[in-house]
Amino acid sequence: MVFHLNTKNQTDDSMITKQSRVVILTGAGISAESGIRTFRDSDGLWENHRIEEVATPEGWRANPELVWNFYQQRRRQLLNVEPNQGHLALEELENHLENFLLVTQNVDDLHERAGSKNLIHMHGELAKLRCEDCQLVETLMEDQHLLDAFLYCRQCDGRLRPHIVWFNEMPMQMPEIEKALSECDVFVAIGTSGHVYPAANFLHIARNHGAYTIGINLEPPENVHFFDEFIQGKAAEILPYLVQKWIHD
Ligand code: APR
Numbered sequence: 001m002v003f004h005l006n007t008k009n010q011t012d013d014s015m016i017t018k019q020s021r022v023v024i025l026t027g028a029g030i031s032a033e034s035g036i037r038t039f040r041d042s043d044g045l046w047e048n049h050r051i052e053e054v055a056t057p058e059g060w061r062a063n064p065e066l067v068w069n070f071y072q073q074r075r076r077q078l079l080n081v082e083p084n085q086g087h088l089a090l091e092e093l094e095n096h097l098e099n100f101l102l103v104t105q106n107v108d109d110l111h112e113r114a115g116s117k118n119l120i121h122m123h124g125e126l127a128k129l130r131c132e133d134c135q136l137v138e139t140l141m142e143d144q145h146l147l148d149a150f151l152y153c154r155q156c157d158g159r160l161r162p163h164i165v166w167f168n169e170m171p172m173q174m175p176e177i178e179k180a181l182s183e184c185d186v187f188v189a190i191g192t193s194g195h196v197y198p199a200a201n202f203l204h205i206a207r208n209h210g211a212y213t214i215g216i217n218l219e220p221p222e223n224v225h226f227f228d229e230f231i232q233g234k235a236a237e238i239l240p241y242l243v244q245k246w247i248h249d
Helices: 057-062 064-080 085-096 110-114 174-183 199-208 235-248
Strands: 002-004 021-026 099-104 119-121 124-131 137-139 160-164 186-190 212-217 229-232
Touching: 021 085, 021 174, 021 199, 057 064, 064 124, 064 160, 085 099, 085 110, 085 235, 099 174, 174 199, 186 199, 199 212, 212 235
Parallel strands: 002 229, 021 099, 021 186, 099 119, 186 212, 212 229
Antiparallel strands: 124 137, 124 160
C-alpha cells in the first residue's frame, strides 16, 4: 500500500484515465466541511441520541414522534448547508469520465446540488418521504413539509416516514452497485469509517475483481490496509487537487 500524508508527496502516475470505469463511495466525511456532523464522532451518539433510538425500524415503532422530529431537524438543516469543494470536484471528475458511478451513504443532497448525475443514495435521502402504506416516495421540502407534525400521503392518507434506510433494512439499488463494482477499474472510498456493511465490503468486491483501490480519509479507517493507495486529510482540501491531477495526467 502507498500511504500519503498529503498529496504533494505523490510520485506515481495517475491510475485514472478518461476511459477508466470509476466507482466512488462517499461517506459522512465528504460533507463534514459543509457543516454536517459525521456519525461516529462521539461515542456512538448521533446528535445526543443512541443510533438504535433514531435509526432503526424498532425505534420508529417505539417512538415515532422522537424519530420524526429527529429527521425533521436533519431535513431543515439541509436548507442551511452548501456543497463544498469536495462535492464540486467529484462533479468535475464525472464530467471528464465516460463511465462513472457515485455511490453515497450520505442522506444529504449535497452531491446532487453540486451537479453529480450518476448518483445512488444507498441509505436513502432526507429530502424525500415515503408512505408507510402505499410506499409512494416524494421529494417534500417546502416550508409546510418541515414542521414537527406528522405528514400523510396525498394518495392513500397513510403516515409518511423518512425515506431513509435504517439499520436492519436493505440498502437501495444493491444489484446495480454490485454490478458496477465488479466491472470497475478504479474504486475510491472517501470520508467513510468502513464500519457499516454492506458499504464496508465494496472495497473487497472491487479489489477481488481486479480494481485499483484508493482511500481518502481524515483518519486511517479500519480497512486501510486493503487499499492500494491511501491519502490522509480532509476531502474538501484533497479532492480538488487530486481530480485536477487525474484529469490532466
Ligand atoms: N474529510 C475526509 N474524511 C473525514 C472528514 C473530512 N473532512 N471528516 C471526518 N472524516 C472521516 C472520519 O475520520 C471517519 O472515518 O469520515 C469518516 C466518517 O465516518 P462515519 O461517521 O462512520 O460515517 P460513514 O462511514 O459515512 O457512516 C456510514 O453509518 O450510521 C450509518 O447510515 C449511516 O451512512 C451512515 C453509515
